[in-house]
Amino acid sequence: MSPLEPFGARLRRAMDERGPLCVGIDPHASLLTEWGLNDDVAGLERFSRTVVEAMADRVAVLKPQSAFFERFGSRGVAVLEKAVAEARAAGALVVMDAKRGDIGSTMAAYAESFLHKDAPLFSDALTVSPYLGYGSLKPAVELARESGAGLFVLALTSNPEGGEVQHALRSDGRNVGATVLAHLAAENAGEEPLGSFGAVVGATLGDLSSYELDINGPLLAPGIGAQGATPADLPAVFGAAVRNVVPNVSRGVLRHGPDVVALRDAAQRFADEIRDALDAE
Numbered sequence: 303m304s305p306l307e308p309f310g311a312r313l314r315r316a317m318d319e320r321g322p323l324c325v326g327i328d329p330h331a332s333l334l335t336e337w338g339l340n341d342d343v344a345g346l347e348r349f350s351r352t353v354v355e356a357m358a359d360r361v362a363v364l365k366p367q368s369a370f371f372e373r374f375g376s377r378g379v380a381v382l383e384k385a386v387a388e389a390r391a392a393g394a395l396v397v398m399d400a401k402r403g404d405i406g407s408t409m410a411a412y413a414e415s416f417l418h419k420d421a422p423l424f425s426d427a428l429t430v431s432p433y434l435g436y437g438s439l440k441p442a443v444e445l446a447r448e449s450g451a452g453l454f455v456l457a458l459t460s461n462p463e464g465g466e467v468q469h470a471l472r473s474d475g476r477n478v479g480a481t482v483l484a485h486l487a488a489e490n491a492g493e494e495p496l497g498s499f500g501a502v503v504g505a506t507l508g509d510l511s512s513y514e515l516d517i518n519g520p521l522l523a524p525g526i527g528a529q530g531a532t533p534a535d536l537p538a539v540f541g542a543a544v545r546n547v548v549p550n551v552s553r554g555v556l557r558h559g560p561d562v563v564a565l566r567d568a569a570q571r572f573a574d575e576i577r578d579a580l581d582a583e
């Protein structure tokens with residue numbers, strides 16, 4: 303297996319060339335209906351093909367949400383495989399949003415499923431949950447390093463319920479989310495131009511200046527659009543780390559489909575707003 307260039311380096315280049323926007327491929331049943339499609343495998347396929355066609359040659363990252371494909375069983379997963387391959391072939395990096403997390407021995411199998419170069423669902427990076435203990439992710443970290451892939455580890459999620467776990471204080475006085483960030487900073491130490499082990503940090507969370515967000519890795523920031531955050535919020539939320547933020551928008555773009563031009567225009571508006579917000583820094 304010949305490894306790819308490390309994910310962090312590939313992502314930095316893609317962000318420099320295309321801007322940092324990540325568009326989600328989230329085929330909600332309600333969006334299929336809004337697009338005039340049936341809530342079935344044919345509708346799913348049409349939806350994901352359209353998003354890939356509209357976006358993969360221009361955005362840095364596409365993030366398919368696996369659940370919306372798994373809903374249709376093996377035929378849905380086949381559609382997901384195709385979307386991943388086509389998006390990567392057209393030049394986008396693919397972050398598989400499957401939020402996997404399990405005891406280490408099982409985590410190794412999840413890692414094989416998404417991070418082994420020969421796996422049908424191989425993706426440039428995978429979202430994972432550290433809430434079985436950060437160390438349980440070790441097999442995924444190791445295989446990602448071997449393959450030139452990356453991880454996005456849930457640290458401070460965009461949903462209001464996340465705080466009950468992530469803000470919990472440990473005996474050393476640090477909270478759980480901050481501990482996840484510290485693990486990632488250690489993982490990325492010395493990597494240039496950017497480490498491959500990113501954190502998920504919601505754009506909805508307000509001022510995060512009490513957190514050490516400078517993990518020398520990417521920060522995937524969902525919550526823009528449908529969840530209420532805007533590109534203009536990014537500098538205030540992320541401070542100096544905003545340069546490493548990969549802002550994700552899913553429904554905020556997807557609701558403009560099925561017209562390819564309208565989807566592209568919507569993504570461009572978000573991309574422009576993100577650029578303006580970063581330039582104002």
Ligand SMILES: O=C(O)c1cc(=O)[nH]c(=O)n1[C@@H]1O[C@H](COP(=O)(O)O)[C@@H](O)[C@H]1O
Pocket residue numbers: 326328367399429458459460461502503504524525526527528529550551552553554
């Ligand atoms: O890991 C994620 O991508 C994620 C983490 C998080 O904290 N919050 C969050 O919304 N997400 C995902 O980001 C996407 C947000 O979608 P929209 O709210 O439609 O833009 C969904 O696919 C969520 O599953």
